[in-house]
Amino acid sequence: MTNPNVTTTETSTQVSTGKMTSVFVSALLGFFMIYGVGFAQPDALHNAAHDSRHSLVFPCH
């Protein structure tokens, strides 16, 4: 296990950049998944996810 106290400025910058990229990528992916299940308008998607939309309290219809 590496000691977090001995990281150089360069690596800690890389870590924080990597962290923010991960946060951004995963939030964006999560947003699209929620959008597809809860909000997308095409009838087929609405009908497939219908009971989920109502049960998870997404605005439906």
Next chain:
Amino acid sequence: MNFSSLQRILTTAIISGVFAGILISLIQFVTTIPLITEAEIYESQPVASAPATDAHTEGHSHAAAAPAAHSHGDEDSWGPEDGLERMTYTVISNVIAGVGFALLLGAAMTMRGRDVDVKSGALWGVSGFLVFSLLPAAGLPPEVPGTVGAPVELRQMWWFLTVACSGVGLAMIVFKSSWIWRGAGVVLLLIPHVIGAPHPEVASGTAPASLAAQFAMMTMITSAIFWVMIGSVSGFVLEKLRALS
């Protein structure tokens, strides 16, 4: 073994989302979904009330053919057959929603940067419930099929606004120590409710009020269970991943 933060979020979200999605489906099958099915029986019966008919069928493809009927499984657009097929699609939808919510929760946990375990994960889950379920439901209560609402696009916009304000507001209240920040968080939390959720001029619906009330209560209870499962399983997985690295 060393995991990048993205690998950690993805692994955690997939495990907790699939687990919570499957389990909440089983719970919904005996709680919310029988109420939805019952409400659909009322919805498919012809209604005398004109506003209900007009507003509900807005945006539905078969408005002329069946004024008060619902749009899944009809001849105009595809929909799963009632029974096993419909249940399967509900499980798939819940799993996708579970992974999606878990990704957002994982992103928030990573941004916060503190180690999360089962207990603190459950608290993160409670926050998710407040932000994504309870606070939006304060303006737009859970709706059984057949409820007349304002245009769906307006309700969706208000929902997004409320989730964004509630998420940021709650983070400011919980994570900031200065009272100015906390006060600003409370203000942010209240803004969507001061603006007000979009509602139809005349509230109506085809389902009996008692059924709608029971549905509202059940959706809140099951959503709380869903979120606490997502949060605590995420915490559990994160703990295991920390032990591996």
